[in-house]
Amino acid sequence: MEIPHTVKPRPDTGLYNSKIGIWLFLASEVMLFGALFSTYILLRVGAPEGTWPKPGTMLNIPIGTINTCVLIMSSVTVVLAWASLKLNQFKRFKLFQAGTILLALTFLVIKSFEYNDKFTHYEVIKKDGTVINGHLVSQDSKHVVLEGAILPVKGEHKLGDHPNQQPAHQHDHEHDHEGGGDKAGQNAQGGESTHGETGQQAHGSESGHAESGGGHHQEFEIARSEIKDMDNYGPWFNTYLAIYFTLTGLHALHVFGGAVVIGYLWGPGSKMWHTEPERFTNRIEISGLFWHFVDLVWIFLFPVLYLL
Amino acid sequence: MSESNDTHEIQKEIRTYLLVFGALLVGTVLTVMASLIDVGAAWNMTIGLVIACTKGFLVAGYFMHLMSEKTTIYAILAFTVFFFLGMMLLTVAADSDVPAV
Known part of the structure; x- marks a missing residue:
């Protein structure tokens, strides 16, 4: 039996059925992401003063910007692929959609580097109260080696506290003040040796260079017996990272799923072009609508998580 | 609609898509630049969201x-x-x- 209205519009809706289908699905997707966005708002508004990370302190803005452009470009190749089919240019369609798939993979690869950077980023609280923050170089049963800096903390510090604390000697910048009044002078506990050198690298907002810092990071070899508490920047680390991983993880799953569908319609699924070109063109439009939605979500995720 | 008319329409649409592409890239650069200027959290937030909504409108609309x-x-x-x-x-x-606390 033939599936009705895959090409010819249904008289009452004026649309072929799968278009209604995808829009109903996207409507439910809006509610899914909407729920998580409102969760984000509630978590952020409810966070105690000074505990929500400032822009650029957690994520690398240039990398996020590049990924935004990658996704926008992929949206353009999708729509141009569809237009190529409308113009009866199958070869150009193939070319544009190949571009889409490559861009989708580029996005996921960049994202996985960002994730990896978080999972190898540690905060260590030593028994003497010193807090060391940096990337894992190596670890064994006796030692943990981090490349990073000492955080100027005062009093009781728990993992995930004060994400805006800058390493010692961060030169003054208006962004850095909140909760950081205890900067200079608190480093005594960090020991003389590290004092002068930890200054420049700063997980600073001005460079936007939150991670993988610029060569001035110092290496700390910490004996496990001196460690009171340590953890990496996974979703468990603090509220911001929890919602960051939830939102971007769900989004990345969508990118992956979209790429699989587009890949199928580019490869084996494209045979349909030779038998039912109009139906195939509609399939491309439908997969494109999903892809644009994924792009749309990222357009909001990028400023919300990276910039604001 | 005749075949050639259709082709013409699509070619016009392609031009629109490329314009939207340019606008989206400009929007991305603007939103990053705007976020680096400190005009107070509330204004930064407003500007960021207005640009995002504009970009979202372009993607959804076109x-x-x-x-x-x-x-x-x-x-x-x-x-x-x-x-x-x-x-x-x-x-x-x-x-x-x-x-109440």
């Missing part, structure tokens, strides 16, 4: 063809907008719902 879609789709989306806004308004409502 790439997703919502500028010229059938009434049925608009009807579906009217429900979506209603419930989506409702959900966002709940966060505002929650703001005044502070437990």
Whole structure:
């Protein structure tokens, strides 16, 4: 039996059925992401003063910007692929959609580097109260080696506290003040040796260079017996990272799923072009609508998580 | 519509897509630049969201063809907008719902 209205519009809706289908699905997707966005708002508004990370302190803005452009470009190749089919240019369609798939993979690869950077980023609280923050170089049963800096903390510090604390000697910048009044002078506990050198690298907002810092990071070899508490920047680390991983993880799953569908319609699924070109063109439009939605979500995720 | 007319239409649309592409890239650069200028958290937030909404409008309106879609789709989306806004308004409502300490 033939599936009705895959090409010819249904008289009452004026649309072929799968278009209604995808829009109903996207409507439910809006509610899914909407729920998580409102969760984000509630978590952020409810966070105690000074505990929500400032822009650029957690994520690398240039990398996020590049990924935004990658996704926008992929949206353009999708729509141009569809237009190529409308113009009866199958070869150009193939070319544009190949571009889409490559861009989708580029996005996921960049994202996985960002994730990896978080999972190898540690905060260590030593028994003497010193807090060391940096990337894992190596670890064994006796030692943990981090490349990073000492955080100027005062009093009781728990993992995930004060994400805006800058390493010692961060030169003054208006962004850095909140909760950081205890900067200079608190480093005594960090020991003389590290004092002068930890200054420049700063997980600073001005460079936007939150991670993988610029060569001035110092290496700390910490004996496990001196460690009171340590953890990496996974979703468990603090509220911001929890919602960051939830939102971007769900989004990345969508990118992956979209790429699989587009890949199928580019490869084996494209045979349909030779038998039912109009139906195939509609399939491309439908997969494109999903892809644009994924792009749309990222357009909001990028400023919300990276910039604001 | 005749075949050649159709072709002409699509070619015009392609030009629109490329313009939208340019606008989206400009929007991305603008939103990053705007975020680096400190005009107070509230204003930074507003500017960031206004640019994001504009970009979102361009994607939905042109790439997703919502500028010229059938009434049925608009009807579906009217429900979506209603419930989506409702959900966002709940966060505002929650703001005044502070437990007594």
